[in-house]
Amino acid sequence: MTDRDVDVLSRAPLFEALDEQGAKALRANVTEVRLARGQTLFNEGEVGDRLYVVLEGKIKLTRTAPDGRENLLSVLGPSEMFGELSLFDPRPRTASAIAVTECRLAGLGHDDLRPWLTGHPEVAVQLLRALAQRLRKTNDVMADLVFTDVPGRVAKALLDLAERFGQPGDSGLHVHHDLTQEELAQLVGASRETVNKALADFAQRNWLRIEARAVVILDIERLRKRSK
Amino acid sequence: MTDRDVDVLSRAPLFEALDEQGAKALRANVTEVRLARGQTLFNEGEVGDRLYVVLEGKIKLTRTAPDGRENLLSVLGPSEMFGELSLFDPRPRTASAIAVTECRLAGLGHDDLRPWLTGHPEVAVQLLRALAQRLRKTNDVMADLVFTDVPGRVAKALLDLAERFGQPGDSGLHVHHDLTQEELAQLVGASRETVNKALADFAQRNWLRIEARAVVILDIERLRKRSK
């Protein structure tokens, strides 16, 4: 594990509460996983009691409806944690994890983590905080599904992706989200076609430029206004 | 606090991990709150670091969109916990809590709970489990918003309410949810009119009978099938 990895890991909620020494000890239990683009880490319905932190790349969490339609819960990048629900609440996984780009993950099993939860209460408290934040965010997304139209949700999703993956460039804010429009549609709960039209409309207004699996945001203020 | 209250309280996730002695000690920190129907416990945007467990009655958690439209996150009954997000993640409340019926609550403040989290790791673990379950459930509801039509969501909501508040009777399963159709509509993310029509349709098919702030489920299997 490189210094860079250590740095990425230390920003994850799990490690945030630990001092250098504690973090080092916990890192000793971590196993690294590598995935190619499109590869599946785990599938909905499987049992599993490992949580993961993204070291490098992006991974998506998806759910499949009985009729086969898919729903994208989130796209996660470096320092973000997932898979912990099955660890805290021992049930089969309710989502599949699939690599959106080539990526590397740090995995931690239930048995490795348990002693830390009981022995270091500040770790448990930190995790409670992380879950509480997630619950808040999920409630926000749910409200958007009810109150905001598709273009608005697309704008919101782009802004969220921009915040997490955006890189300022001379021609605008580059957001290399690595998602197809189909995936973007699953993320906002709409059809691919409608999302495409929303994007085209934004591009025509010069709020952004569309690139392959990326957008360049040109007028973030307008986009922000449209997302409300 | 009556024996009955103690019993209700002991079923809450907070107390589940404690033995009789521990539970008794934690109960000593609890303060009781009484609310009349329609009364507000706390409002979105306020600061607060108390969590509550319902002892008796029902309470709803609602969010208000900027334009004033409302969204019902959930309706909680005895033994159910709420308000803990602001306790674990110190931010203003993101929902308001309003009594749906006259009700009594047990409240517990951050300072009273904190020593238990750090001193009794099994309490923290139990809470992590509770939050993980909630996150799962919320994700389910979100998927329904995307994939299921309004009648389907109404059916789902009724089945959920039935599970938690239903009482078998000779003429069917009585579900006294105490919600107006307007509130039911906010709960499933639809307009009052559409929900009314869905209910009328179910009633006409003899799947249920509509009563004031209640339904009597006559054919739970059909209803279950419709909810999928």
Added chain:
DNA sequence: TGCACAGTGTGACGTACGTCCCACCGCATA
């Protein structure tokens, strides 16, 4: 007794968005 008001029942109408369709483009494999 009557009035006000909250909640319910139901029809008419518009529209946002899903579905279906096909054309186009770039890229890989034969």
Added chain:
DNA sequence: TATGCGGTGGGACGTACGTCACACTGTGCA
């Protein structure tokens, strides 16, 4: 060069559901 194939762009059409409108009922309060 041809032949797919995954992804994008965009038009035509249908429909589920929101909005508006109004009538009806029961319950509380003067």
